[in-house]
Amino acid sequence: MQIFKEYTFEAAHRLPYMPEGHPCGRIHGHSWKAVLFLDGELESQKGWVLDFNVLDECFKPTLALIDHNYLNEIEGLENPTCEVVAKWIWERIKPEIPQLSRIEVWETKDCGSSYAGS
Ligand SMILES: Nc1nc2c(c(=O)[nH]1)N=C([C@H](O)[C@H](O)COP(=O)(O)OP(=O)(O)OP(=O)(O)O)CN2
Numbered sequence: 001m002q003i004f005k006e007y008t009f010e011a012a013h014r015l016p017y018m019p020e021g022h023p024c025g026r027i028h029g030h031s032w033k034a035v036l037f038l039d040g041e042l043e044s045q046k047g048w049v050l051d052f053n054v055l056d057e058c059f060k061p062t063l064a065l066i067d068h069n070y071l072n073e074i075e076g077l078e079n080p081t082c083e084v085v086a087k088w089i090w091e092r093i094k095p096e097i098p099q100l101s102r103i104e105v106w107e108t109k110d111c112g113s114s115y116a117g118s
């Protein structure tokens with residue numbers, strides 16, 4: 001069984017390795033979306049894989065670091081592409097939620113990344 005939960009955050013970033021004059025090299029902001037997917041067995045009595053509230057509590061400190069922030073100033077996000085952001089979230093959440101199977105990070109309404117540990 002797979003479950004998922006979507007989180008949104010507002011954050012600014014710039015991509016430092018863009019050529020001179022490239023718009024993504026300038027500081028700009030997005031309404032980002034992170035979707036966390038969990039794979040696991042149904043707990044028979046409760047009828048769920050994991051309480052969404054447990055996931056919320058686990059993700060809350062990470063969300064607080066990135067929401068309304070400038071990503072480039074956060075350790076590990078010096079080059080904050082959506083690929084790097086997905087991997088960074090994975091490395092923070094996977095040790096606490098072993099059922100985590102994939103993360104999507106949407107940078108705009110139509111582009112993003114998907115990371116499943118490799
Ligand atoms: N593989 C990646 N490519 C790009 C990333 C990224 O993280 N990974 N990021 C950017 C920029 O940050 C840009 O802000 C987002 O992409 P873009 O499609 O250019 O978004 P726009 O809204 O500016 O463009 P539309 O014309 O509206 O689609 C660029 N590339």
Ligand SMILES: [Zn+2]
Nearest residue numbers: 024028030107
């Ligand atoms: Zn961007």
